[in-house]
Amino acid sequence: MPKFDETPIIKDPAVNGVLRAPGLREHASTDVRCHPSKPKDTAAIDLPAELVPDWKERALAKFGELLEQNQALRVYMDICVRCGACTDKCQFFLGTGDPQNFPVARAELLRRVYRRYFTPAGLFPDLGAASDLDEDLLRKWYTYFYQCSECRRCSVFCPYGIDTAEITIAAREIMASIGVSTKYVTEVVAKVYQTGNNLGIPPAAWKDNCEFLEEEVLEETGLPIRFPVDEAGADILLVPPSADNFANTDTMIGYGKLFHYLGLSWTTSTYCNEGGNFGLFLNFANLQKVNRRIIDAARMLGVKTIIWGECGHAWRAGILTPTLSGPMDMFDPPYPYHISQFIVDMLRKGAFDGRLDKSANDDYLVTYHDPCNSARAGQLIEEPRQIIRAVCNRFVEMPPNTIREKTFCCGAGNGLLTDEIMPIRMAGGKPRAMAVKHTKANYLATVCAICKAQLPESMHYWDVPVKVGGVIDLLANALKL
Amino acid sequence: MSASDIIWTLLSLFFIGLGYFAAFAFAAGMLWRLIGYLRTPMPLPHALTPAPKTEGGAVLRVLGDVTLFPNLFKADKWLWAGAWVFHAALAAVLFRHLRYFTYPVPGLVLYMEPVALFFGLLFGAAILFLFWRRLGLPRTLYISNLPDYFALALLGLIAGTGLMVSYWLHANLVDVKGFILGLMTFHPVEVPRHPLFLLHLFFVLILMLYFPFSKLLHAGGVFFSPSRHQPYQVQLRGKRYVNPLER
Ligand code: SF4
Ligand code: SF4
DSSP, X not given: OOSSOOTTOOOOOOBTTBOOOOOOOTTTTTXXXXXXXXXXXXXXXXXXXXXXXXXXXXXXXXXXXXXXXXHHHHXXXXXXXXXXXXXXXXXXXXXXXXXXXXXXHHHHHHHHHHHHHHSGGGGSTTTTTOOOOOHHHHHHHHHHTTSOOOOOHHHHHSTTOOOHHHHHHHHHHHHHHTTOOXXXXXHHHHHHHHHSSTTOOOHHHHHHHHHHHHHHHHHHHSSOOOOOBSOTTOSEEEEOOGGGGTTOHHHHHHHHHHHHHHTOOEEBOSSOOOOOOGGGGTOHHHHHHHHHHHHHHHHHHTOSXXXXXXXXXXXXXXXXXXXXXXXXXXXXXSOSEEHHHHHHHHHHHTTTTTOBOGGGGTTOOEEEXXXXXXXXXXOOSHHHHHHHHHHOSOBOOOOGXXXXXXXXXXXXXXXXXXXXXXXXXXXXXXXXXHHHHHHTOSEEEESOHHHHHHHHHHHHHTTOOOEEEEHHHHHHHHBOO | OOHHHHHHHHHHHHHHHHHHHHHHHHHHHHHHHHHHXXXXXXXXXXXXXXXXXXXHHHHHHHHHHHHHOHHHHHXXXXXXXXXXXXXXXXXXXXXXXXGGTOSSOOHHHHHTHHHXXXXXXHHHHHHHHHHHHHHHSHHHHHHOOHXXXXXXXXXXXXXXXXXXXXXTSOOOHHHHHHHHHHHHTTOOOOOOSOHHHHHHHHHHHHHHHHGGGSGGGHHHHGGGOHHHHOOOOTXXXXXXXXXGGGO
16 A cells, blocks of 8 residues: 555556556645655755745846846747647646646746846736746745756757756755755765765765675675775776665675676765765755766876766766866776766676676576656667677667656655655656556566655565666676676 | 827837847847756756767757758658748748848848748648648647747738738838848837737737747757757767767
């Protein structure tokens, strides 16, 4: 029995893995909201703890500033023609039927305010589809800009590439500046500054976990495979999502086996053992501050190169590193470097020739879920597939309109992986679940820690019996050490 | 001077004034808006991937968007067809209007005379289709707002009056052309004494006034969409994306 209110979730099954657009169910998900931030977290990350008294003026000032500083926002505020092409593309609409989850309707929540205060249409609000910024609208912002996972799927289908994710990012930035933010996101960012990672694992526990993994792998393989921590002078700094050290340990073991096999010296850092960057879901200042920790950690340890682990939004933020944190010329190219790209490069160089036993994965019928962030913001589409094909005999793709650049978000990306909005997560996870069900696969591979946390829950909810795991996990299975 | 002469003179003054004002507002408005887009920085790389890796590739991607509407094709075949026919017919109709603005008229414009009516009707039909689509589908009905209907209605009125003065209640071509060339050479003359033509002209001038300040600006804005016009060059040597605000 699910423990949450299922009202907003549409239960009809999909045909052939494809969802038809549901009928409209106005206000279906209007009451599903994230918990607001706690003062101790907002204080730690330099944000107002609660709605500031002059919030309206400050919100509009922030909006104006963003319009001056962000070409995407400025252009996207103007040029939407409300053609409707995006209306049936968002997993949160498909799962809830709430028309406010149309990408265009979501964007209109901000556009109405834009028209009211920044264009001549504001002189005739009723004629010009403009609205005052009032508490009612602010509540809608808070609801629906946190029912968007910034996945960019809508952008793929918009004739102008209007990226509702960018509009959501701007709206969340405006809200953060006036004291409106979610507990989940601010808590995670605050933890990064305290402990170096999203999960709040202190350095000692991180080391313990790594030692524990060493023992476990020794037992399993009889090999002294290491999980080094803070080793100055190592060649590679791995920035995994911290969940790999904690929940997705098979992926962590995969990194260890891989580097052991290749004979490379590597390390993680307790100053920055997190590739993920929740600043991306909150505001620019924190995005930049969290990102800089990666470069700082790499400098402190004197590594030659940085490799990003299996995490979608970590990679989306990772590719911004040279922009956010300055040139990376002191590192060996290519940079930023994703673990999947690294493995594909090694495959090409023949590093695994004759040492991959594909049959080790024969129990699995594997399908691959493109994390929205790595596919649509990080150009990472072929590499994971190349790896899977190299290490598995049985690989099947989901229906074409649900993969690659058209992939669905797992349903909990970019700030939504929090239990109080479980109905939204399960509704948003429906398109992916239906597509997986269609393939009859029993192993759902992906390269994202958030997906790896959400998918087991959504697959269970939608009754899809499938094991969720990393691409590296499969490689590690097949690798003859 | 008869009463009707006075009215026509007043009307002429009105249209001459509105004509110059609309032309100025259109040109200045477009320049102002588009230069605004051009000058607004983009702090972070924003290409929607998979994206081309070269600037040339990105230019081709945008040109593809502008001419073929590939994203609409992926999204909704009927909408793609309607939108594409609408824009193609509009382009054809606008091109044919060169015959009112040029002397001598380019050969190509004259050659298309036999198919001009076809394009005019196609344009009108596409408008009707788009209007029906707005009202007929619950999803588009939900998102459509007053300005959306206004823009379509205005275009419909322009198409309707335009077709009528061309193929039914003919306006005198020489008068029309004389009036327009007069405006263009800053030697304005009296308006053609043809109410329906004046109505057509009036709607067009309103459209020109409205254009730069409305969603119709997508016509220029489409060139400034960072998710489409940026190449993906993250791992290319020497192509570090510098935040323009930190320069
Ligand atoms: S597809 Fe683009 S232009 Fe069309 S309604 Fe959606 S955001 Fe607006
Ligand atoms: S970015 Fe993704 S979640 Fe947000 S509106 Fe677009 S499709 Fe929906």
